[in-house]
Amino acid sequence: MARKFCVLCGREEGEFIGSLCVDCYIKTKEIVSLPESIKGKYCKLCGAEWVNGKWIRSKDKTLTPVESIIYREIGKKIEVDPNVEEISYHIENIWKDVNGHTFVTLNIEGKIRGKPFTLTKVVDLNIERTLCTSCIRKKSRYYEAIIQLRFKEGKFDAKKRTVFESFFTDDIIDSLSDVVEGKEGVDYYFINKTVAKRLVSNFTSMVKDVKIMESYQDETIRNGKKFAKLVISVRV
Structure with a gap:
């Protein structure tokens, strides 16, 4: 029986892969x-x-x-x-x-x-x-929805604002294009209306005695389709 050997280095012992020892296989x-x-x-x-x-x-x-x-x-x-x-x-x-x-x-x-x-x-x-689509929209102040946080007492309430913002997740923060604080409350501008609606839904599912009103502004028609900014009033 013929002895097996590496065709490159002549080694006769150890494992072989085809006609090569493992070392020569790795090298070549x-x-x-x-x-x-x-x-x-x-x-x-x-x-x-x-x-x-x-x-x-x-x-x-x-x-x-x-x-x-x-x-x-x-x-x-x-x-x-x-x-x-x-x-x-x-x-x-x-x-x-x-x-x-x-x-x-x-x-x-x-x-x-x-x-x-x-x-x-x-x-x-x-x-x-x-620049990603989201950052382009943020830089241009683009928005699809506004959440208007308002207070039943008629004056700014920092504690209630903190409670509302505790519901902000990473994707909600990523969708914000602007935040405007006024005497009566805070306006949150969102580049994605679906994210804005989800935030309100999550908030109202956990916090009771909240009044919600939806309306639309800046309505336009493009290619036969109707477009408008969603405005959600959240009164706490």
Whole structure:
């Protein structure tokens, strides 16, 4: 029976993958393949990322938007040799060349047949800093709805305002384009009327003796459809 040996180094002992020992397999094969370039965009004001045709906020606050884009795209596009048993990767550094172009260096670690390996890969970055739809609307003071917080006593009540604002979640805060405080109360301008209505619904489900009135203003017709600003009066 012919003895098996590595066709590159001549080793006769240990495990083999095809005609190569594990060490030579790791040295000569493309164990991990990454995309040449990573593309993406994020909002330079709020950090939202453009994913599958819409703006989303990453839940991982430990990563910058650029890092989040890199990990997401690598996770989708990485190709790994079927003999790899374990693999992990992390960003080593993000840097620019003399022409100002940005790259990321990634450190990759893993095992093949119990033998550890380490690789370093450099990937071109084409990530755009822009403004998301929400931030564009905020900057232009765009709004679809106003919640007018008013007080039954007829004068400003800071405690009742605090109770109302305790119902503000992150998505409600993100939808605010302006807040105007007056003698009679506070006007909250929302870029999304659905968010405004949900806030009022949550508030009235928990706080009793609240008077709600809805009306519309600035009605227009565009392409045969009627558009108007929603005004919700909340009297507490």
